């Protein structure tokens with residue numbers, strides 16, 4: 001039976017990662033849903049995690065619970081595109097680098113490591129070796145068991161199941177990946193630590209390696225009749241952040257925090273309505289080359305409207321938001337429009353964020369065992 005499951009897994013993995021030309025998009029979706037069922041079945045032999053439903057607040061954002069992380073595979077277009085992008089990037093890395101094996105790391109693997117383990121089934125042992133990293137010990141133990149049940153554990157490095165905080169870890173030279181794949185984000189880069197993790201890990205790679213996603217773009221549009229008018233980008237995340245936030249090669253938490261507060265003023269001649277106006281926030285993810293997740297295509301690129309008051313002709317619109325700041329929905333509090341004072345938003349918001357970061361910073365200075 002186990003052998004049957006392993007073969008079924010490899011066949012399904014292939015159909016999701018590299019579908020033949022005649023496969024309809026709806027068929028790829030149903031194959032990905034089947035992958036989810038296979039992972040769930042395989043994990044039933046590992047440690048229980050489905051009762052672990054609490055998120056953890058860390059520097060850089062929230063680590064969603066092991067139970068929610070397992071559910072992410074059901075965000076089908078997200079999963080399909082990350083797996084396809086990882087497959088393409090790994091093939092390109094095999095062409096680009098002479099080293100064997102090349103290393104592929106799934107950052108924030110959850111209890112299934114669905115991207116790494118799916119890809120593992122498609123590359124021969126010795127050519128590529130895989131690693132999975134997560135903050136939760138139970139997720140990593142489960143990912144290890146899942147890889148074993150699906151017959152892929154021999155494709156992982158022996159020390160390739162890593163429990164660590166991805167915003168802090170320094171990877172040893174022999175762990176540095178040729179391909180890193182990281183989906184630790186929510187729409188509009190709210191709540192989860194994609195920014196802080198990219199800041200820490202995008203330059204801890206083999207020179208010339210691929211960090212996925214290549215870019216996350218959060219944009220603002222204003223609702224007009226008819227249609228929406230593009231105002232501009234609120235924030236664009238790519239691997240260049242890693243250079244901006246390091247001092248002498250070491251992550252500087254203050255610089256990371258500065259990145260996590262985006263403040264933009266857009267000029268517009270939109271006529272505002274007294275009854276209310278909307279900024280539409282769009283998220284677009286360029287995972288690898290031409291593989292994109294477009295606004296509205298997945299939970300992590302869901303589009304949402306932000307209501308604000310105003311009248312007359314707007315000259316400027318101010319948008320201020322906390323990105324990856326645990327506690328979320330920050331953008332909703334901070335949009336306003338006023339030609340005199342375009343950023344007349346809630347000043348307490350920023351102060352309370354600063355206060356809690358300062359407290360986290362102090363906690364780090366406390367001796368181990370200090371009562372919390």
Ligand SMILES: C[S@@+](CC[C@H](N)C(=O)[O-])C[C@H]1O[C@@H](n2cnc3c(N)ncnc32)[C@H](O)[C@@H]1O
Pocket residue numbers: 058062063064065066069070072073082106107108109110111113114115133134135136139164165166167183184185193
């Ligand atoms: C959205 S889930 C993705 C799960 C899986 N990679 C997938 O694509 O379906 C994000 C994962 O990142 C992990 N995570 C969040 N913050 C982390 C951190 N600072 N260090 C390590 N892992 C983290 C969470 O525990 C969770 O398992």
